[in-house]
Amino acid sequence: MEITVTVNGEQHTQDVEPRMLLVHFIRENLNLTGTHIGCDTTSCGACTILLDGKSVKSCTILAVQANGKSVRTIESVAGADGHLHPLQEGFKENHGLHCGFCTPGMIMRSIELLENNPNPTEEEIRWGISGNLCRCTGYNNIVKAIEYASAKNRGVEPASTEPQFV
C-alpha cells in the first residue's frame, strides 16, 4: 500500500506492506535509527515518537496508520546548527543517561509532557514518564533533566546540576 508520511518536516511516499510497524518504517526504510526498539511489546517506550504531536510507541502502530500524518523523531530535536534542545542539554548536564538506549524515547515523551504541563511537579514528571523504562539510572537524574528543561523553557535559572547520589 502506498503511504505518504511527513517525517521531521520531510514528505516520504513509499509502498509498504500493511503489517510493517511504524518503527521499522522509520528505522529501516528512512534510515533514522535514533528511534530505538527495546522490548517490542509496548512496555519500554524506547520507540516513542510524536505522531501529529502526540507521544506514541511506534512499535505498536502500523506504518499504514501514519499515512497522511506527521511524525517527529529524535533526529529533529537539535537545531540545524547542532544547538541542543533544552531537554538534550538537561540530560547532558544532569547525567540523565548512562547507556543512552532509552534517551531518545525519554526525550520525545518529555517534549509532549512539557507542552501539556510546562511546570510539572516531580510527581507529575514521574507519572509522565511512567511508560519509559531506564535500566541504568534509577530515574533521579532523568527527572532532574526534565526539571532543568522545564526551568529553561520558562526562562528560569535551572537548579544546580551537581549529580545527585541518593
Place this chain on the structure above:
Amino acid sequence: MIAQSFQYEAPGTLAEAISMLHKYGEEAKVLSGGHSLIPMMKLRFANPECLIDINGIPGLAHIKEEGGVIKIGALTREAEIEHSDLLKKHFPIFADVTKLIADPQVRNRGTIGGNLAHGDAANDHPAVMLALNATIIATGSDGERSIPIDEFFHGFYMTELQFGEILTEIQIPVPPAGTGSAYHKLERKVGDYATAGVAIQLTLDSKGVCTAAGIGLTNVNPVPLRASRSEKALIGKPITDETIAEAAKYASEDCSPSADLRGSEEYKRAMVAVLVKRMIHKAVERISK
C-alpha cells in the same frame, strides 16, 4: 515481531466500515486504538485476514451531555477521558481509572470503545461501566442498538456485539446529587493488569441512607463481574462499618479469581474485600465534599 500478512482498509464512513465487515466476514477485525489487537497480532495470537481501521471515521470521538446522559464516542482516547472537564464534574472515577490504564503513550492511542469491545475481564473500563450502569450502543447495517452493560460481556474476548456490528458509543446516566464514585486496582507495576480492581458508585440521600449502588470488579472473574449481593447489602441502609464489611465479604465470596503470577486465589479474594472497603470510603468521602 511482525504480524501475519493481512489486508488493510481505512473506510471514511461508518456505513462503509459496516459493509466491509460484511464483505470480509469473520476474518475481519476492527482496528481502533490497536493497543490490544496489534500486540496480539505481533505474537500471532490473533491472525485476522483483514483489518478495518476506523480511526479515520468522523463523529466517533466525543464526550457530551444530552438529556441527562453522558455520551462518550467509542474512538475517544483514554488521554481525552483523563482530562475531560465534563467527566471530572460528574465522575471522579474516570480520573482514577485512566491514570491506571497502561501509560501516557498508550493512553494517547487506546480508546474506551476498544477497551470494552475487546471483552477482556482484565481491562479496567468494564468494571467501571458496570458501576455506572452504562449502555453500549452498537451500530450495524440495521442501525443502532442499545445494549445494557449487564448483557454485554459473554465470556473471554466474547461480547454481545454481533457479526457486522461496531461499538460506536457509551451512554452513562448523569447521577443525582449525593453521588460519589471511585476506582482502584492493585497492580505490581505501572501498566500491569489488575491483581484485583474495584469500581464503585454510591448515592446517599440527605440522611446518609444509600439509595443506589453500583459495584464492578476487574480481573477476578472470567467475565467482568457485577457484585450484586454487595450492592444489595448497601442499598436502603446507612453506610456503616457493618454494611461496608458485609459488602466487602460478599464481593470476595462471589468473584472467581484464578491463581497466577499476581497471586493466589485466596490473596485475590482478600484484596477484593480490602478494595471494596477502601473504595466505599473514598466514594462516600467524595459525596461529602
